[in-house]
Amino acid sequence: MMQLLTLTLLTASAVVFAHDDDHGHCGCGCGSHSEAWVPSFDNLITFGDSYTDENRLNYFINHNGSAPPVGTLLPESTSTPGGGITWDRWVSNYTGAKLYDYAVSGAVCDNNIIYRYIAPINGPFPDVVYEVNAFIADSKYINGTTNTNTLYTDRKSDNTVYSMWISTNDLGSYAFLTDSSLNQTTISDYVDCIYNRFDSIYANGGRYFVLMNTAPLQLSPLYGLPGQGGVAASHYWPDKPANTTEISYKMKEYTTLVNSLFTYRTPYELLIAKRYPGASFAVYDVNSFITDIYNHPSQYLSSPANVTSPYYLCDLTGANCKTASLGLDHYLWYDELHPSQQTDKAIAREFVNVVKGTSKYATYWE
Template sequence: MESLVAILATVTAVNALAVPAEIEERRTASYASSWDLKEFTSLVVFGDSYSDDSRLGYFIDHEGAAPPVGWENPVNYHAATGGRVWPQYVKQYTTTSDLNVYNYAVSGAVCSNNITPRYFSAIDAPFPALAQYEIPAYIADSRYVEDDGTDFIEGAEDGRVYAFWDGTNDLGFSAFIQDEQVAGTNLTTYINCIYNQMQRVYDNGGRNFVLFNVAPLYFAPEYAAPPYDVGVNQYWLDKPKNHTQLSGRMLEQVVTVNAIFDYRTPFAVEIKKRYPGARIAVFDVHGLMTDIYNNPSEYLNGTAPLDVTGYVNRCNTTGGDCVTNPSPDSFLWYDELHPSEQAERVIARAFVNVVKGMSKWATYWSD
């Protein structure tokens, strides 16, 4: 049986190969020259439960019906993190106090339901995906004019940043990790989907993009190796028993996808010239969360002993009888799968620096 130590050693080795010296040099040299955003006025978010405020809740409350065009997504103080999600903290931390946040993320979402459809009984349909719902919803809103003649999406494109954070569900249970993707699709199909959704936003006028890579899901209790693993739970009722194998499989998927992001982004921008005039920052949220895991005292600030392997909210397999730790800011994970609110605060602070063009957690590219 492969030990956790061996798995972590593999992560280090693969990451060393995934980010070569020339990319590290470019990362340092390109902060100011490649990302010259003069003003940050609007944030548009696409993704899953790591970012969702209230959209999935709307679908549930309206028997699967989507929000209407021009719907204002309310802040959720009880999101999947147990509190607010990172886009709301970006609004709090940015010097632009009136930052507009347009959050199209939907809990449970994948990039495309043509690749990894995941059925959700509460709406009697697959979870709304980026390709089939989130991007079209944004495009519709971007063309919507209020009754008073003002645009629903405020501000010029020059100050608008589009953030993409996907992958948790695509790579997870009921998807790639269980080989339940649509026949003929694979990880490269998923990666193609991500860049295709960016293309759709680009074609609609978008020019400033932040592409989050995939979080270190193999550290999440849901996919962790023994002794930090969990068994059957509210998210995975038929979870396999070999958790070491499961964690190793997730590790391979995550580092493979992230390595491709590192290489494909400059190839798409600078060689293929796929996004003329655009700026793309690849946000290494994987590296940031790994640093939280390895150095929790630099990021977590709860009153209880810091804990990066356990989680705040413990429920039974139906999601009931939950017991919540009274010091949630001591944890990296809120539950078996989701980052804690404190982790999302850290991510938000880092994101603000990414947008400023001064983050060690980002690589910047422009045509």
């Protein structure tokens, strides 16, 4: 009861420091953010799934399931699940921060909670557990020739931001949505996994974290309502049941639940449990941001904007794919599940505001 009261008081105190909007506010010690949240934004290290991956899964596929060697910086790529440049690459382009992208398309937080097999690598999609371990190995890498770390040449506690955006495959089909979790695990275990990964990054020097909450998956064609862009079946979910309305509402319930957990657990871990001394967290409400694109598309997409239909659509086998007659910049969704490059550009611009400490879609805690 005392912890609940303390958290209530802390949350109330956050409102005192709120921006003049409905979203962003600061926790204790955060102030008004008249200066940039991050002292110097020189490096961006990202973890997640296909919403963030540039080409890490492609490396696994093209190398018989082998991971990139320790100390390897993968090249840029525009051949991504979103049909172009990813949001994190846009952030790098906009700010000059060096991008280290560990995200893997198809990833979940932990394969011991959700197991998703991919035939080309004869195993599960590499998970965020792998991603964080890969980052740690890279950070400790010593080049045999130079006797230095030639990958991370300028990683400091006050010039590096670590972002985490993982949920799409954890909550969706063949996962929690279809009651497919392992070992009697629940959504709470998935949330635990995320903070456990932050533990490992924090122990390895991370101090500035952006937790991107769950996208409004119920607005995507894969999980959308019938008559509002929702598809009956997809190559992502060829055996999708006919009760599409129930599926869409259940997905909204799950995303709302997870985002509520992020909202209250983050200040608890920082301010009450003291789990990350000296660290700062921003919870980026990308759910509300994408919903705003959906509701006000003319502010983000080229006219005429399309927020319900996918730009790129394949048959149930993943073949016979077709693109829309309008350009990709008119579309919120690239395909049935993935935001388009235009959406990624908007997400990136707001991420830059998050790092500056000025985003109305972010809540800051330290």
